[in-house]
Amino acid sequence: MNTTIDRVSPEVAVLALDGELDASNYRELITTGSSLYADGARSLILDLSNLAYMSSSGIVALHSLALIFRGQLPPDPEAGWAAIHAVSADTAAGEAADQVRLVNPTPAIDSVLERTGLRRILPVYPDRNAAIAG
Amino acid sequence: MTPPSTLRIQADLGRLRDVRRFVREVAPGLGADELAVRDLVQAVDEWVTNVVVHGYRGAGGPIELELARSGDEIVARVRDAAPAFDPATAPAFDPDLPLERRPAGKMGIHLIRLLCDRFEHRVPAGGGNENAMVKSTRTAPNRTGGAA
Numbered sequence: 001m002n003t004t005i006d007r008v009s010p011e012v013a014v015l016a017l018d019g020e021l022d023a024s025n026y027r028e029l030i031t032t033g034s035s036l037y038a039d040g041a042r043s044l045i046l047d048l049s050n051l052a053y054m055s056s057s058g059i060v061a062l063h064s065l066a067l068i069f070r071g072q073l074p075p076d077p078e079a080g081w082a083a084i085h086a087v088s089a090d091t092a093a094g095e096a097a098d099q100v101r102l103v104n105p106t107p108a109i110d111s112v113l114e115r116t117g118l119r120r121i122l123p124v125y126p127d128r129n130a131a132i133a134g
Numbered sequence: 135m136t137p138p139s140t141l142r143i144q145a146d147l148g149r150l151r152d153v154r155r156f157v158r159e160v161a162p163g164l165g166a167d168e169l170a171v172r173d174l175v176q177a178v179d180e181w182v183t184n185v186v187v188h189g190y191r192g193a194g195g196p197i198e199l200e201l202a203r204s205g206d207e208i209v210a211r212v213r214d215a216a217p218a219f220d221p222a223t224a225p226a227f228d229p230d231l232p233l234e235r236r237p238a239g240k241m242g243i244h245l246i247r248l249l250c251d252r253f254e255h256r257v258p259a260g261g262g263n264e265n266a267m268v269k270s271t272r273t274a275p276n277r278t279g280g281a282a
Contacts, residue, residue: 117229
């Protein structure tokens, strides 16, 4: 998978994904997003237009990035339920997660987002401009 | 049943793309429609990932993937030599949980259950695991996230 960064403003970064996102590379996506957050970005637009495949590991990456851009450390996916409960104890449940926005997923990836419930958590926009405008 | 096509790999996340390519190349020839192929690719990828990460715990080991047609169904069998684990015993994943209360992982088996008509486990005589993901060759187009 290739990623292309477009820093449209100090607070907003667009990250375009190209290829396939799976268990072999999802941690790279978390690292890239973390670096953008550390560099001052507070909104992350993930352009999925050219992402051909996403496994549940990709969902883990999106989940982690949503927490990072809220200023929270994501749970380690291998750490199990204890870490997850620790995070949930510190936050108010049900808060919107619009710091991370998704753009133009393919129908196949949209299906994965829907089946894992992420479609109801992260906003999805038809194009970059709409996502940037929020 | 038609003769199966088989892919043998060592457990390595770097081989996932080969696993997906194998399913994409073989399943259409077994009669799977486009949506059935797509679902099988994802289901097999999710399960092989599970074997590599949780079955072998990253230590490596053999994985055999076999695709065959049986009647109006495609059967994808994944065999490994990891400690026995029946995915039917995995806790259910709740996709309606809010962000803060969602597990960071645990979604692979949830997806397989949605993507396949049946997901069956057995322990072969020699040990390890054989998991069969069974999918009708023709998938109804009007379900959630159906064909584009």
